Amino acid sequence: MSAYPGTMIPRRPSRIFRSRWAALFWAAGVIFTAVTFIGFGDKESHQAAAALEDATGANISDGDLAVLRNFAGG
Structure with missing residues (x-):
C-alpha cells in the first residue's frame, strides 16, 4: 500500500478492501494516528x-x- 506523503488515503483505496487484513491494518493505522495526535483525554x-x-x-x-x-x- 503506497500512500501519498502525509496522508492516510492510499492512491487506490479499493486495494485496501480486497483483503480483510489490509483493511484492518489500515484502520489500525488511522486509529493509532488519531490517538497519537489527540490522545485519550483526561x-x-x-x-x-x-x-x-x-x-x-x-x-x-x-x-x-x-x-x-x-x-x-x-
Missing part, C-alpha cells in the same frame, strides 16, 4: 461531561432520574 474532562444538566442549566440528580423512570414505566 479524567476531569470525562467527569465534567458526565454531569447532566436540564434545559435551565440545573444539575440533574438521581432522584430526578428516578421520577422520570417511574413516569415512563421503567
Whole structure:
C-alpha cells in the first residue's frame, strides 16, 4: 500500500478492501494516528461531561432520574 506523503488515503483505496487484513491494518493505522495526535483525554474532562444538566442549566440528580423512570414505566 503506497500512500501519498502525509496522508492516510492510499492512491487506490479499493486495494485496501480486497483483503480483510489490509483493511484492518489500515484502520489500525488511522486509529493509532488519531490517538497519537489527540490522545485519550483526561479524567476531569470525562467527569465534567458526565454531569447532566436540564434545559435551565440545573444539575440533574438521581432522584430526578428516578421520577422520570417511574413516569415512563421503567
